[in-house]
Amino acid sequence: MELPGGYQAWAVTSYEVGKQVLADQRFGKDPKNWPVLAAGEVPPDWPMITWVVMDNMTTRDADDHVRLRKLVARGFTARRVKDSLPLIEKITNGLLDELAQLPPDEVVDLKSKFCYPLPAMVVCELFGVPEEARAEALKGGEVNVSTSITPEEAQANVEQWHQAMLDLAARKREEPGDDLTSLLVAAQEDDGSRLSDEEMAGTLHLMLGAGSETLMNVLSHAVKHLLSKPEQKGLVDSGKVTWDDVFEETIRVDSPAAMLPFRFATEDVEIGGVLINKGDPVMMGFAGIGRDPAVHGETASEFDALRADKSHLSFGHGVHYCLGAPLARLEAMVALPALFQRFPDMELAVPVDELEPQGTFIMNGHRALPVRLGAARPPVL
Numbered sequence: 001m002e003l004p005g006g007y008q009a010w011a012v013t014s015y016e017v018g019k020q021v022l023a024d025q026r027f028g029k030d031p032k033n034w035p036v037l038a039a040g041e042v043p044p045d046w047p048m049i050t051w052v053v054m055d056n057m058t059t060r061d062a063d064d065h066v067r068l069r070k071l072v073a074r075g076f077t078a079r080r081v082k083d084s085l086p087l088i089e090k091i092t093n094g095l096l097d098e099l100a101q102l103p104p105d106e107v108v109d110l111k112s113k114f115c116y117p118l119p120a121m122v123v124c125e126l127f128g129v130p131e132e133a134r135a136e137a138l139k140g141g142e143v144n145v146s147t148s149i150t151p152e153e154a155q156a157n158v159e160q161w162h163q164a165m166l167d168l169a170a171r172k173r174e175e176p177g178d179d180l181t182s183l184l185v186a187a188q189e190d191d192g193s194r195l196s197d198e199e200m201a202g203t204l205h206l207m208l209g210a211g212s213e214t215l216m217n218v219l220s221h222a223v224k225h226l227l228s229k230p231e232q233k234g235l236v237d238s239g240k241v242t243w244d245d246v247f248e249e250t251i252r253v254d255s256p257a258a259m260l261p262f263r264f265a266t267e268d269v270e271i272g273g274v275l276i277n278k279g280d281p282v283m284m285g286f287a288g289i290g291r292d293p294a295v296h297g298e299t300a301s302e303f304d305a306l307r308a309d310k311s312h313l314s315f316g317h318g319v320h321y322c323l324g325a326p327l328a329r330l331e332a333m334v335a336l337p338a339l340f341q342r343f344p345d346m347e348l349a350v351p352v353d354e355l356e357p358q359g360t361f362i363m364n365g366h367r368a369l370p371v372r373l374g375a376a377r378p379p380v381l
Helices: 015-023 062-076 078-083 085-100 110-115 117-126 131-144 151-174 180-190 197-228 230-238 243-253 293-299 325-342
Strands: 010-012 107-109 260-265 269-271 274-276 281-284 370-372
Touching: 010 015, 015 269, 015 281, 015 293, 062 078, 062 180, 062 197, 078 085, 078 325, 085 110, 085 117, 085 325, 107 110, 110 117, 110 197, 117 131, 117 197, 117 325, 131 151, 131 197, 151 180, 151 197, 180 197, 197 230, 197 243, 197 325, 230 243, 243 325
Parallel strands: 010 281
Antiparallel strands: 107 370, 260 281, 269 274
């Protein structure tokens, strides 16, 4: 495939090859393995520049990756995830209460009113981002997934999110709390060599962006599929499939990330019948991987919560497997049943084939999800 700027990259869309690449140490995450970047030939206003300049566990290999991952993993233990349940329920119910105040027949963009604010508010609460600073803290991640921004916007975005993350860390040094940013700051202060300021900024940028943008698409797609396929919604209502089935099938057939940057071949590698040369960038085509007919047959592109094999790689595989996967599942298990319980007559306001794509090859979503909510039921505590 051709990236913005004319750079060539490989796109992996096969499940088996994807699994091999994700587990193969010859495909590194460190952008220094990209010759044109190492030579200083990639301009600072390249539209995808954030993906190669942010300094966190997704751009590190070997010992550096292990070190950073261990630090972040402290905030995503099973106990911490479980303890976040009351927060998720509170935010979910608050958003649903706001939606219940709207006229039943009004066309509402559920993406902007529910699917995005829910994970964004949860991740901001977990990382202790003050309400007045949330727009700036989340802005970088929102711009980061766009692949059609101007060079000026790209360069300004790097400066914006970098400063916003440093400001958040500085605030937590002065006013520490029981949040994940304070946890990272404490780890940095215990041993300054373990987490530099650049690593702090890059890590916070990663967690806030990944924690909001990806689940937004999962929730949007799940709602779209259930509203456009009444028979699938009937399976949920009858108990023949679980909400976990809905979640797994959603991220299989519609991975929230379409083409995720980057891996780089650290040596010449023959894989999937082709030779990938040393230094070549590789994009993981998770949206294609989940629909691989070699795994899921002729119905690979269809949503079917009854599907026995829901194999996917949407959370990754190997040492870079997504740390936030348990939290994402928990948020979805709270949000989806609560939404459909409150608004049992909800329907799409436009035909499903008229939903506009998000407008980026990195993420896999829609610009909006227009629905009519119908009459609201009282909340179930």
